[in-house]
Amino acid sequence: MTDTPTSKRFAPIGPLTGTIRVPGDKSISHRALMFGALAVGETKVTGLLEGHDVLATAEALRIMGATIERFDDGSWSIHGVGVGGLLQPAQALDMGNSGTSTRLLMGLIASHAITANFTGDASLSGRPMGRVIDPLSQMGARFEPSPGGTLPLMMKGSFPTVPISYRLPVASAQVKSAILLAGLNTPGITTVIEPVPTRDHTERMLKGFGADLTVEEVDGERVIRIRGDAELTPQTITVPGDPSSAAFFIVAALLVEGSDLTIENVGLNPTRAGLITVLQQMGGDIELLNEREVGGEPVADLRVQHSQLRGIDVDPAIAPSMIDEFPVLFVAAANAQGTTTTSGLHELRVKESDRLSAMAAALTSVGARLKELEDGLVIAGSGGEPLRGTGNELITTHLDHRIAMSMAVAGLASKDGVEVDDTRPIATSFPDFEQLLEGAARG
Structure with missing residues (x-):
């Protein structure tokens, strides 16, 4: 990683369509x-x-x-x-x-x-x-x-x-x-x-x-x-496609109007697939196609279409199967109708950053209404109205790739875009993230 932070604004780029593959798990x-x-x-x-x-x-x-x-x-x-x-x-x-x-x-x-x-x-x-x-x-x-x-x-x-x-x-x-x-x-x-x-x-x-x-x-x-x-x-x-990487594109396609995106070859190990279950409970249109097993791991292609999400109380028992996906789930919840409540997430405070406080601060700065608890967030959704974006502020990512990518997704569904302070950490887990986003926007 170079010594100089690289900021970037992620702004609305239109519907995500076509077919993509995310990197290996x-x-x-x-x-x-x-x-x-x-x-x-x-x-x-x-x-x-x-x-x-x-x-x-x-x-x-x-x-x-x-x-x-x-x-x-x-x-x-x-x-x-x-x-x-x-x-x-x-x-x-x-x-x-x-x-x-x-x-x-x-x-x-x-x-x-x-x-x-x-x-x-x-x-x-x-x-x-x-x-x-x-x-x-x-x-x-x-x-x-x-x-x-x-x-x-x-x-x-x-x-x-x-x-x-x-x-x-x-x-x-x-x-x-x-x-x-x-x-x-x-x-x-x-x-x-x-x-x-x-x-x-x-x-x-x-x-x-x-x-x-x-x-x-x-x-x-x-x-x-x-x-x-x-x-x-x-x-x-x-190696099947990484469900944690697919998560950003799943949420982006659900939030951006007109999206109809297929993500091929996604690993759906039941101990990893909690996000899909939760987003479907929120009304997300996610269809599993061509379900199969590769090397002992369940795999499928996912077709994701724009949906109006509804707030829910997320069962804390599902947290271990989606622990890395909560930052981007918070973005989905901020754009949903009604309130989403999460709990049992103490683990998020000892990840690459304290992801509860980092995401609470980031989403608040783009206009979301939420309350930070010791073990989760309570998020009052915008009802589908785009969040306002960052204006001239920068989102502090704390050198955490999932904060950076989650807020990039927030930018796609915002009014005037979201600028993150540093995109360098994204390369630690998803080097082609920005190129794939742009490619999906071109269909």
Whole structure:
């Protein structure tokens, strides 16, 4: 990321029509690289998301011994080192802005007798790592984080690590995944108990790579067990489109009059598809076409048409399946008829930014009426009237890509546009976002 912020005004550009494809799923892209790096032999991947976050994962794995190549046709090849075969990194692992890279790689390294230094940008360095440090410390890894449990952080893995049974105190796919990845190279059975289900890409993909992993429901909780000393078998993976990236185009097409947009090849894992359910409850016209399964993941094409949305009370139980999509849902709610109430969103306060306060401030500055609560927002919709836009103000994005893209969508449905203070963070997850928006507007 360059040192100079790049502001941009996103103004109404007309209906979004035609057919687009969004980049590959970020969660699956991270895991395809990591699991390929632990398999013996060649894993082939197509559709990999090539944003900064995923590339940070690839570079860290290269530093620890995996051979990872990109070919001119956009496909990737990973020659792994085997479970337990990661090498001592000769330099710090620069995670950029990627919390997923950091927490999952901490899990991978925990069961290796190596030492690693993790660094990141200003945004990532403010994010807490304690929730991962705690269970991995119980398994035998040691940590020297910065004050507050943040990056820069040094960790010393342990071999052999000790299998644990860990009940997640907060719904977090990253914490669950870190423990399971540490369990891959830990003798015995490592168990994670999930009171609230979170995205399950790790479980699906580890099974696909041949890990001995079971999932069962006991007294309403998910119990996930992985047997250590695993051997992973290389795979050929097609990464589906990222539902979190598709979310911005879904909401934009719902809000902009005259829109009729088809988004192809979107991953619809049930632990990720909460936004579509909520928008349909609000009256959004979203049709699932050509539903199919690719590599164990459900996929469909989405046809989205302009709709007058209605405010609802969003069930907090659905929050884990759409936690990253709440910023853009807030934009939809600000343009709906009636009031939308959200709750149970404490997790949003420890993302790349405090997304509750950031979105409350951003939407208020463009004319939305809302109330910020400790764990959510209550938003009084405009009744379909366009929000006024920013005038001469700039929206503060706090180096958070989802704030930037959500407010870009708000700009498309505003009277005179919305100007965000910095578009650079968008490249961390969605490098082609602006070009795709412009292309959809041209149909």
